[in-house]
Amino acid sequence: MSRDIRELAGAWTRFQRHAFPRPSPDLAPYVERYWVVSWDYAEPYRQLVVPYPNVHLTFRDNGATVQGICDGHQIKVLEGRGGVFGVAFRPGGFRPFLGAPVSTITNRSLDARQVFTGDLPDPVDVAAVEDFLRARLPERDAKVERAAGIVATIAANPEITRVTTLANHAETSVRELQRLFADYVGIGAKWVIRRYRLHEVTERLARGAPADWAGLATELGYADQAHFVRDFKDMFGESPTWYAERL
Known part of the structure; x- marks a missing residue:
């Protein structure tokens, strides 16, 4: 199967510009970052978007959208000139802001x-x-700080591969942890753990590690390689070896 060469070896940087301004201190308890993207494609480009445990508010074409996790x-298909x-x-x-469990918009x-x-x-x-x-x-x-702090703990501790381990770190029960994640994060703790552990795989690939x-x-807590590859494809849209070609 052939690939769009604009995907490979960072070629997308010739067609897109990205910026990530930080929020002001008074908004930092709620906002992780802003992101500004512009593009210029003569031919439509299929942009792979990988998930993180963040809700996004996006402004484009005189409208705005809330995207749950x-x-x-x-x-996302990008064509012509545009920006978000x-x-x-x-x-x-x-x-x-939502006033309801974040899982209702997942x-x-x-x-x-x-x-x-x-x-x-405007x-x-x-x-x-x-x-x-x-x-x-x-x-x-x-509870906002509580939820954000626990997600930060997952990101910072590669040894956390199971919900029970996370519950011990957070000094809470698995049930309470799951309730907090459904209400405030919008997706289960198991998914967030898996997301960050797989993200570490992509970072290793980016560094050129064998x-x-x-x-x-x-190492990531999978029973076998097949389960690992399946989860990677679900999260990133392609196998680890295929994804590595992007880098």
């Missing part, structure tokens, strides 16, 4: 006006978007 990869401004909320950080995309009242920012830039969010800031919620797939599967 997706439990697998997505393909996005807000990536911290894990748990969108719950106070794998869903909805018009931002279903969540945010009033006019959308122009769409960091200052205008921050003013938009400030005007709608909810009351502080200690791949011992069977050894990696064991």
